[in-house]
Amino acid sequence: VVERGKLKAIMECGINAPNGQNKQSWEVRVVDSPEVMNEIKQIMIDAYDEKVVGCFRGAPVMVFIARDLSYDFSAYDCGLMAENMMLAAQALGIGSICLGSPVRLINDNPACAPILERLGFSEGYELSLCVGLGYADEAPEAKPRDKSKVLFVK
Numbered sequence: 491v492v493e494r495g496k497l498k499a500i501m502e503c504g505i506n507a508p509n510g511q512n513k514q515s516w517e518v519r520v521v522d523s524p525e526v527m528n529e530i531k532q533i534m535i536d537a538y539d540e541k542v543v544g545c546f547r548g549a550p551v552m553v554f555i556a557r558d559l560s561y562d563f564s565a566y567d568c569g570l571m572a573e574n575m576m577l578a579a580q581a582l583g584i585g586s587i588c589l590g591s592p593v594r595l596i597n598d599n600p601a602c603a604p605i606l607e608r609l610g611f612s613e614g615y616e617l618s619l620c621v622g623l624g625y626a627d628e629a630p631e632a633k634p635r636d637k638s639k640v641l642f643v644k
Contacts, residue, residue: 491550492623496582497522500623501553503578507570515564516571516618519554519609527552530605534592537601545591549622552592556615568618575621585626592620 492500497520509515521527527550531543546552555572557564576586596602597617606617 491522491524492584492625494522496584497551497623499582500575500578500584504553504571504575507567507574509567509570510561510563513558513561513564513567515558515561515567517556517558517611517615518571519556519611520551521554522551524550526608529608533602533605534595537599538595542595545589545595546620547587547589547622549587549624551623553621553623554609554617555619555621556609556611557618559614559616565618572619572621575623579623583625584623587622589620589622593617 501518501520504518505514521530527546530552531546534542534545553572553575555568557568561567572588576588579586596605609617611617
C-alpha cells in the first residue's frame with residue numbers, strides 16, 4: 491500500500507495538470523482501502539465473473555477519474571491529470587498503470603451501478619479513467635515505439 495502522504499503529493503500534482511480554461515473538468519476518487527477495493531471487486535465478480543478482477547492488475551490503490559460531460563475537452567483534461575499523477579508517482583518510486591478496461595466494465599453494466607454510487611461522482615460526471623498505484627514488483631523494458639509516426643512538416 492502507498493503511504494497516504496505520498497498519495498496526497500501525487501494527487502496535488504494531478505490537480506495541477508494543465509486543463510482547458512481552468513475548468514478543472516474532473517472529479518477524483520482515491521480508493522486505498524483494501525476493504526473498499528474488495529467491495530468493488532465483489533460487485534464486478536457478481537456482474538461478470540472472477541476473471542474481471544484482473545483488470546485492476548493487482549494495484550493496491552486505485553484512482554478513479556470522472557469527466558464532466560458538459561465540457562467537450564474534459565477527456566483531455568482527465569488524461570493530462572492522469573499523466574501528471576503517473577509522473578509524480580514515478581518520481582516518488584511508486585509504480586503506476588493507466589487502465590481503461592475497469593472503466594468499460596463498470597460503465598457498461600447496470601449491475602455495477604453500486605460501484606459508481608459508492609464512488610459518489612457528481613451529477614453530470616462519467617467515469618473516464620482509472621490509475622493503479624503501488625510499489626512495482628517488476629520493471630519491464632519499454633515496448634518499442636514507432637518513430638515513423640512523427641514527421642516534421644516543412
